Amino acid sequence: MVVPIYTQIVETIRKKIDSGELKPGDAIDSENTLCKEFGVSRMTVRKGLAILAQEGYIYSIPGKGNFVKKPDLTKYTLYYDEMTNSINIVDKTRLLEVNIIMPDEKLADDLQISRRKNVISIKRLFYTDGDPVAFDIKYLLYYRGMPIVEKEIKEATFSEMIAKTTAAFAIKKELMIYAEVPSEEIKYYLNIYNELPVLVVEQKLLSKENKPMGLGITYYRGDYIKLYGTSQ
Amino acid sequence: MVVPIYTQIVETIRKKIDSGELKPGDAIDSENTLCKEFGVSRMTVRKGLAILAQEGYIYSIPGKGNFVKKPDLTKYTLYYDEMTNSINIVDKTRLLEVNIIMPDEKLADDLQISRRKNVISIKRLFYTDGDPVAFDIKYLLYYRGMPIVEKEIKEATFSEMIAKTTAAFAIKKELMIYAEVPSEEIKYYLNIYNELPVLVVEQKLLSKENKPMGLGITYYRGDYIKLYGTSQ
């Protein structure tokens, strides 16, 4: 039992799809037919088909059959963390300020709260090899008794901050990426003297019920960051 | 059988994880225990656990048990297509030039080919509401008899170009995202007269065997694009 039977089923069918022998929309042999072809029980066939479905190769319509799926060519997976990216790692942070503020209109809207609610704002600078590479602002909903301890805030990523008060699983996140001309404040902190853009990454953290819990905006020197993604 | 039993198993365990009752590293009840708890057969329990594993909640170690996984807080899913993004849709394209060229060193390296191989380069402009919003270059490996028909090239996305010669499933893709000061050529084409950065998205298409098949670089006006991603 070195290689499971369902693996052979998966590879046989996948090969037909990759080679173009089976095209999107084409029907796969029915499960009972595959049972006979491979001489196995139906649960084994279904295990193989489940894997192909998970990989995005096929889908099934009850009562009709299994069909080759049109691949989603626009889907990418991207790994992002404010402190770590492919061309540099943040090795030092500097806490600029921590404030409890009333949100302006845009922020109140983003966090879906009243403008009279308190919000914690945390401004930090990220360094790599002694150079400032990113300016970072986080806005967190303020809860009474929330620990605002410098040590905890200074080196934490956004997820880590929220995870202090919430189970990490109960979190959804959204990213927004764009390029911008830096403001004077950011130019000052990032030692930008000439025409150099910043790459801005906004992270929004939401509860499973889609209630916003925090907003983070990180401004990277354009020459210090590249984000990578891959299909599948 | 409106709601399958395994769904109840999934939800029961997921609730324990979301609420923090079960923490990363904790063991789930063994499959046989769960069989007794829910009064079902082992295959049904395993079906439920398989779903939780697929969702990233748990993992299993043969001979030991099932355990709660530490969630991957850095993983995002991003949908990207040169022509379509959340704040604008390309409604017109202009083919600037199509050439067969010898690659320079960087390109030869990116495509993993000799500098004496032929490469097709395609330069295009993307428009939204009459305004140029992106400058786009594609480099494709040249195969004898490759159809270089203006009509086919003009409006195709990168994936569509490659799909002409390869089964779409047999493709892997890589993305690279960064911000840049536009070159004079790009400023000219994108009507940029002041200090405005471009967001650059490089797409590399690879065969399943990791052989590069093409490279696409799209330069977007910074004020005309935002990329969005979500966890899970």
Added chain:
DNA sequence: CAGTGGTCTAGACCACAGC
């Protein structure tokens, strides 16, 4: 109606962990 996929059972043997 026959055929399809979706769910579920009650067994079985295996390889592996840990004692």
Added chain:
DNA sequence: CTGTGGTCTAGACCACTGC
């Protein structure tokens, strides 16, 4: 050795599809 998860079987009933 016992207990664990991984694989597999040979049935079963269901809801749905299409004729």
